[in-house]
Amino acid sequence: MESAQQQRRGGGGLVSLSPSQTPRSNDKSVRDLRSADSNSSSKQDKGVNVQVILRCRPLSEDETRIHTPVVISCNESRREVCAVQNIANKQIDRTFLFDKVFGPSSQQKELFDLAVSPIVNEVLEGYNCTIFAYGQTGTGKTYTMEGGARKKNGEFPSDAGVIPRSVKQIFDILEAQNAEYSMKVTFLELYNEEITDLLAPEETMKFVDDKSKKPIALMEDGKGGVFVRGLEEEIVTTANEIYKILEKGSAKRRTAETLLNKQSSRSHSIFSITIHIKECTPEGEEMIKCGKLNLVDLAGSENISRSGAREGRAREAGEINKSLLTLGRVINALVEHSGHVPYRDSKLTRLLRDSLGGKTKTCIIATISPSIHCLEETLSTLDYAHRAKNIKNKPEINQKMMKSALIKDLYSEIDRLKQEVYSAREKNGIYIPRDRFLLEEAEKKAMAEKIERMELESESKEKVHFLKSTL
Numbered sequence: 001m002e003s004a005q006q007q008r009r010g011g012g013g014l015v016s017l018s019p020s021q022t023p024r025s026n027d028k029s030v031r032d033l034r035s036a037d038s039n040s041s042s043k044q045d046k047g048v049n050v051q052v053i054l055r056c057r058p059l060s061e062d063e064t065r066i067h068t069p070v071v072i073s074c075n076e077s078r079r080e081v082c083a084v085q086n087i088a089n090k091q092i093d094r095t096f097l098f099d100k101v102f103g104p105s106s107q108q109k110e111l112f113d114l115a116v117s118p119i120v121n122e123v124l125e126g127y128n129c130t131i132f133a134y135g136q137t138g139t140g141k142t143y144t145m146e147g148g149a150r151k152k153n154g155e156f157p158s159d160a161g162v163i164p165r166s167v168k169q170i171f172d173i174l175e176a177q178n179a180e181y182s183m184k185v186t187f188l189e190l191y192n193e194e195i196t197d198l199l200a201p202e203e204t205m206k207f208v209d210d211k212s213k214k215p216i217a218l219m220e221d222g223k224g225g226v227f228v229r230g231l232e233e234e235i236v237t238t239a240n241e242i243y244k245i246l247e248k249g250s251a252k253r254r255t256a257e258t259l260l261n262k263q264s265s266r267s268h269s270i271f272s273i274t275i276h277i278k279e280c281t282p283e284g285e286e287m288i289k290c291g292k293l294n295l296v297d298l299a300g301s302e303n304i305s306r307s308g309a310r311e312g313r314a315r316e317a318g319e320i321n322k323s324l325l326t327l328g329r330v331i332n333a334l335v336e337h338s339g340h341v342p343y344r345d346s347k348l349t350r351l352l353r354d355s356l357g358g359k360t361k362t363c364i365i366a367t368i369s370p371s372i373h374c375l376e377e378t379l380s381t382l383d384y385a386h387r388a389k390n391i392k393n394k395p396e397i398n399q400k401m402m403k404s405a406l407i408k409d410l411y412s413e414i415d416r417l418k419q420e421v422y423s424a425r426e427k428n429g430i431y432i433p434r435d436r437f438l439l440e441e442a443e444k445k446a447m448a449e450k451i452e453r454m455e456l457e458s459e460s461k462e463k464v465h466f467l468k469s470t471l
């Protein structure tokens with residue numbers, strides 16, 4: 001079994017949606033905070049399966065009134081969901097097992113306490129965690145992630161979803177620990193393979209329907225990850241500030257929807273919270289630990305199969321297919337252990353690469369409807385979610401940084417940004433860090449040499465072939 005020290009050296013980079021500071025993997029003065037839960041070191045070596053939770057919503061009032069037949073039954077204690085199908089007058093039952101099952105009467109608090117709260121604790125321990133909501137339109141993705149009513153008279157609403165509850169838990173814990181911390185959030189939307197910053201200042205949003213406006217770019221960070229260039233990061237100090245930001249972001253999403261004549265069911269949203277917490281070693285050295293929580297509300301899964309059918313929406317449909325389809329392909333490739341995993345084929349999978357087969361702890365909440373009219377989509381969601389259960393990630397705690405090293409990193413970050421601003425102002429190109437530039441140049445040179453060698457080889461082969469034929 002690997003020692004904790006060896007594991008630490010393995011490195012725990014952040015999936016950075018921002019160009020900000022990344023904890024170092026080779027920091028010798030790190031301490032392992034891993035809790036003695038299911039992720040013991042031997043389990044970690046083999047990988048930890050993506051956790052898949054299934055939630056079935058209740059029938060709506062309208063569905064109940066017209067006596068819509070129910071074809072789904074949930075057994076929460078056995079963690080089973082059964083779908084009843086009638087094919088050629090024969091009743092066929094299909095049963096699926098998940099990590100947790102929440103039936104139609106399950107409450108928001110119950111789902112959060114049993115499935116999400118442990119994940120939030122892990123973020124505070126220094127892990128990166130991602131929670132996806134996946135399912136057909138109208139099955140409760142947004143209800144599960146965001147919830148119903150907003151905060152009234154200072155009271156926390158009982159139907160608040162995963163995002164506000166996670167925020168509350170994070171602040172409650174940090175305040176109870178009297179911790180010194182800093183927190184920042186980002187909120188973006190992905191639609192037609194284009195990224196919209198939901199926290200961008202108003203002026204930028206006015207041009208959301210302006211086709212000449214360059215979409216926000218996704219850049220390689222040179223460490224195997226990506227970041228969104230220029231994505232607004234809001235520093236937050238209270239839970240209320242986050243609730244306001246969420247409202248602001250959701251309102252912008254709605255405005256953009258009206259402008260572009262689209263619905264939320266066709267776009268993906270990613271809300272991320274990054275937390276830096278200060279700790280002191282017994283020697284008095286100040287260390288910073290970092291955790292990140294990504295909360296992802298995916299486009300309606302029916303967009304995979306149905307979109308593209310309507311004329312005039314080909315591009316839109318095609319692009320949405322691209323992210324959701326690629327997500328499916330990535331899941332398949334990971335489950336089937338095929339060599340090539342097509343992360344690079346869509347922005348969604350590029351952004352969330354580390355959450356699928358990487359070092360992040362991932363949970364998928366699949367949502368379904370109990371109605372007979374949704375059975376086809378429900379079966380497809382159940383199959384999809386069941387397959388995703390076989391994805392293995394190797395979660396690693398982010399390495400703690402010495403405060404002095406972090407400050408040094410921040411200074412170089414400021415330098416980099418200054419140079420970017422300068423380049424932008426002078427309109428003389430984009431800034432690439434010197435070491436990345438040198439690396440890319442060396443790679444280019446090596447590639448040119450390889451091509452030359454190959455050309456020489458093929459030339460000499462041709463000559464031999466020619467000589468042989470003249471003999």
Ligand SMILES: Nc1ncnc2c1ncn2[C@@H]1O[C@H](COP(=O)(O)OP(=O)(O)OP(=O)(O)O)[C@@H](O)[C@H]1O
Pocket residue numbers: 056057058104135136137138139140141142143144148264265266299300367
């Ligand atoms: N578990 C639940 N309990 C009670 N009501 C629910 C539940 N899940 C969903 N609903 C209700 O069902 C309706 C549709 O839910 P919601 O908008 O969250 O679906 P969605 O999957 O996010 O759809 P879309 O993909 O179109 O955004 C809403 O009115 C919501 O309040």
